[in-house]
Amino acid sequence: MEVENPPGVWKNDVVERKVTGDVLSPGASHSSNGQQLNDTLLTQRISILADEFAYTNFTNIVYITFMGHKWIVNNIQISRPRLIISLGGIYVGN
Numbered sequence: 001m002e003v004e005n006p007p008g009v010w011k012n013d014v015v016e017r018k019v020t021g022d023v024l025s026p027g028a029s030h031s032s033n034g035q036q037l038n039d040t041l042l043t044q045r046i047s048i049l050a051d052e053f054a055y056t057n058f059t060n061i062v063y064i065t066f067m068g069h070k071w072i073v074n075n076i077q078i079s080r081p082r083l084i085i086s087l088g089g090i091y092v093g094n
Contacts, residue, residue: 021048050083063091
């Protein structure tokens with residue numbers, strides 16, 4: 001959710017929620033392509049039991065905290081009553 005504070009300055013207001021889910025495909029890899037040099041990529045897919053808030057706001061999900069780290073969300077597939085979330089590299093955000 002974006003909020004304006006002070007006038008003319010916009011920032012994202014982060015809302016973290018705890019959810020229950022299952023790991024579908026465990027694993028990790030190291031990439032050495034130009035953009036992600038030596039970045040650890042989590043080749044995980046996680047299936048979460050989604051509530052109405054998650055369905056309404058799934059396009060705003062940018063990271064998931066998993067195994068003590070924040071991971072970038074690469075893709076979200078809707079499979080009611082679940083969301084299947086594919087993770088990428090480490091999230092480096094505010």
